[in-house]
Amino acid sequence: MMPASQLLAFNLLAAAMLVGSVAGFASSARADTAKLVRYGEHLSQECTTCHRRDGVDNGIPSILGMKSEDFEETLKYYKTGARDNPAMVSVAQSLDDDQIKALGAYFATLVPAGK
Numbered sequence: 001m002m003p004a005s006q007l008l009a010f011n012l013l014a015a016a017m018l019v020g021s022v023a024g025f026a027s028s029a030r031a032d033t034a035k036l037v038r039y040g041e042h043l044s045q046e047c048t049t050c051h052r053r054d055g056v057d058n059g060i061p062s063i064l065g066m067k068s069e070d071f072e073e074t075l076k077y078y079k080t081g082a083r084d085n086p087a088m089v090s091v092a093q094s095l096d097d098d099q100i101k102a103l104g105a106y107f108a109t110l111v112p113a114g115k
């Protein structure tokens with residue numbers, strides 16, 4: 001048996017290590033998201049020639065603030081032809097899964113004007 005004081009020190013050490021690793025994980029996840037969003041912003045220049053940056057629907061639907069899961073799913077529909085708008089099919093087919101994920105992360109951060 002360890003003396004009580006030694007046991008306490010051991011527990012504190014274990015707790016500190018646990019907190020440290022959880023905090024490290026959370027901050028690296030945040031850094032990854034930030035990187036993804038920046039990549040998506042870069043890629044979005046191709047999209048905003050048609051989709052307006054201010055969220056106004058001018059005959060082309062706004063994609064600002066779309067939930068990233070819905071966004072990814074929709075682009076996959078265009079990619080497979082389940083949705084067959086020719087402009088979007090060719091856009092979606094030029095993107096790989098990482099790029100779709102990055103674009104989804106980016107557009108999800110945007111809030112349409114007036115909302």
Ligand code: HEC
Nearest residue numbers: 046047049050051060061063071074083085087088091103
């Ligand atoms: C040439 C013009 C054009 C470009 C460029 C373009 N889009 Fe589109 N997009 C459209 C049109 C038109 C629609 C509506 C098509 C339909 O009815 O299915 C659409 C629809 C969408 C939708 C579905 C919206 C909804 O509410 O159903 C998403 C998501 C989307 N586009 C994302 C993108 C992304 C991301 C890019 C850039 C990588 C992009 N688009 C580039 C014209 C364009």
